[in-house]
Each structure stands twice: as C-alpha cells, then as structure tokens.
Amino acid sequence: MSVSSSKKLTYILRAELGKLVTLPLIWHTLIGAFILNLVLAAAFTSAGLQEASGMQSILNIGLASMGYLQAGFIILGILATCSEYTGGQIRTTLTTIPWRGFQLCTKLLALVMITVPAAFIIAASGVLYTFIMMRDTTVVIQIDTMLRTLLGATGYLTLTTLLSTAIGALLRRTTPALVILLGYYFIVSPLWRDYLPGIRNYFPDTAGYYMFMPTSSDEINVLSPLQGTGISMLWTMFFFTVAIVFYRRRDA
C-alpha cells in the first residue's frame, strides 16, 4: 500500500502519540511532578513569606522548585525512549516504520506535544500558588514579565526532556541513563558551579537557567535569555544528532 508522505507523517505521529499516552508510567510521572511541585512551592513560599518580598521574588519563589521539577521531566524523557527497549517493542516499531531517523524524529515531535502543555501547566501552577499566597504582601504583578518567564521555563523543561530522550536513545537502558542524567544535573553541575566558575555558563543546565531566571542586580548575568536558549538548543541538537547516528547504525 502506498501512501503520500504527509499522510505517512500523520500516521506515524499518531502511532507515537498513542504509544506515549498509553504508558502508565508517564502519567504517574507527570501527576507526581505536579503534586510534588505544589508541595515544594508551598515550602518555598512559607520560607519566603518570612523575608521581605517584591515583584521579583514572586517569580523567584514560584520557580525555585524548577531545580527539582526538572527531575520529573528527565524521567519523562528517558521513559519515552527506554520503554521501547524493555521487551521487544523496538523490533515491532521498526517493522512497521522502517525509517529509523524519521521514526525517532516523530517520537520527539510527539513528546514535545505532550511536554509543552504539561510543563507550562506545572510551572504555572507553582507560580500561581505563590501568587495567591503572597498577594497581600506584594506589588502588582506584570502579566507580560510573568508570561515571558513562564514561557522560558516551559522551553527549558522541554529542552531538558528532549536531551534526556536523546541520552535514553543512546544508552537504551533506564537505570544507567537515569543515574547519569540525575547525577549530572544534581551532583556534578552544582559542584561545577563552585569549582569551575569560568565555563559553567556553557553547559546545558546553567545556560538553560538564563531562559527563565529573572535578571537580578547582585549577580552578573553573563547570558541573555536568548543566548541561554541558543546554547541549550545546541546541546540538545548535538545529543539528538549523535543519538540518530547511533540509532541508524546499530543493531536493534
């Protein structure tokens, strides 16, 4: 049966979305991330209420949980690719879609379609909670600043997810991928911040921070949000290209 290529894309995209949506672990991860983020936002808010607050601090406090929230999205990204390899699902996938690069690209596209709304809702819920709790103590919030920050946060979470997907596709096993990514984001990177202050801005997570962290006066912001986005995108593209190259050459 021959189908036109646009039809083909729709079919494959629908199939990849179907596979992602029917993974129970993905829903557990997203729901868990949502609840945990609210709990953390509550903790940060109650810690922040004791200090003097202003416009910046609503966004700062509301997004302070981002550091933890990214763990949920790392898991999401890894699950999306590694679930294919537990059991023989990958062989069924490649039998029905015998174009490997194309298949991985559509999987990524499907993942973006899930991640973007989820990331936006979760990040916004944290900021909203902080906003409601701190309403009495703060000045009027500017909607456009808030929206821009939230979009930056969404972009950061999406890029992190895609990066994890690429690493997951490279390693093909959930545990090593999880250990390496969590180890990097939570252990290595904070240490780098202390020991190698010169080059830290060019790593995917610190560059990504500039996408949503409001500029503060006491810290020298080396990168603008746009530069930060560019650098994280480059990292994601790089890992993704490597993943596709390996995926095409490797025995499934």
Added chain:
Amino acid sequence: MRAFNAELSKLFSLPGIWLAFLIGAFAPAVIAALDSIVEKEEIIAGVSTRLSEVGYIGLGLGVQGVIILGVLAVSSEYLTESSETGGGQQITTSLTVVPSRLHFLLAKAGAVAVISILLSIVAIITTVSATNLILGQYVPAFEASRLIGAVYYWTFTALIAFGMTVITKNGIIPLAVLIINSSVVSFSVLLSKVTKLAFYLPDRAGLDMFMLMSDRFHTPFRGGLIMTVWVAVFFIVAIIIFHRRDVAV
C-alpha cells in the same frame, strides 16, 4: 548461608553493578580532590575556614554508588524479561529456590550490606589518598570515629534504598528521590528551613555522623541511632508488604 552466597553471585553478575562500583569508588575521590584544590588556595591565602571538612564532602556526596547498588539489587528481580524470551521475572525463580520470603529478603539485604561496607572502605581509601596527594603537608588527620560514621552512613543508605525499592518494585522512584536527596540541593535541606522535624530525616541525621556542618543538629551517636530507626521502619514495612504480596503481579 547458601542463599547469601547466591545473592552475592547474583549481585556481582548484574551489568549495572559496575556502574555502582565505579561511582562509589571514584566519585568521592574526585570530589574530594576538586575540593582540596580549592582548599589549598585558601590555605595559602590564609583564609581557610573548613579544613577539617576536606574529603568528607566527597564521602557525603559519593553515596550515590551504594544507592544504585541497593536499588538495583531489588529492581533487577522485578525486571520483566522481553516477551520474546518468555516475559518472566527473576523473582519467581528466586522464590522457587528460596521459598521463605523472610530468608530471601534477609540474605539479599545481607549481601547488599556486605558489599556497601567493602565499597565504602574502598571509597575512604581512595578519598584519603587523593586528599593526601593534593594537600600534602596541610592534610588534616582523619579521625577513625568519623570514618566509621561514614561507613555506617553508606551502609544504611544502601539499606534504605533496598527497603524502598522492595516497597515500590520499580527502580525509578527510589533512585530519583535518593539521588536528589543526597545532592547539594536536597529536599531535606529545604525542609529543614521550614520545620525542625526535617533534621530527623535519615540523610540529615546520617550526615551528622561524620560531617561537622555549621548547622549540625545531632551528636554522631544520636544521628546513627535515628538512621537505624529509619532502616528498621523501612525494613518492617518492606517485609510485611513483601510477605503479603503476590509475586506474579
């Protein structure tokens, strides 16, 4: 005893275990070495304030290795094989051979504990030698009581990881929670700003056994005691759940 040997052999034949050994043995040394380099500059500049902490930060953060060990020991049993090879789980075989679930769990916990003790001793050796190598004559004396505290902390963290994974059956959740929690930006540090009760969480109490932090809350002995209670609670819950749960699900 034979069950214990079997568990040891199962653990050593897991491919992921080598990642745990690698991280457990060398990550503390690398972190301690980086910390020592910074510290050395401070000593020479005469502004050093935390000389007695050098090296221990590596042992505090390098606990990842045994977390992976504890999680993998259980999650590998529950891993569903590919449908092309029958879709079985190792746990069914394990419980056929060792029908007493309590014995099975104790043998496995024993194997995990023994390996973590050995791994933490290796980590201490590499960390101390890395610190000696870099700091030279400035190196502080490593007290035996604090090093024993570090061994205790590593072993009990591995057992907590083990108990948690028996409860969840899936490695992802305990791995994520414990790795984040043993990092610089842990939940417990955050919670301890909100409530004093957070100092009774296992990692905060456990770190007090060998880290002399400015916000130290427990004496080393009490820290060890609190961690023991946590391990006991996790194990009792894990044993009860494991005893009542159907293996096939």
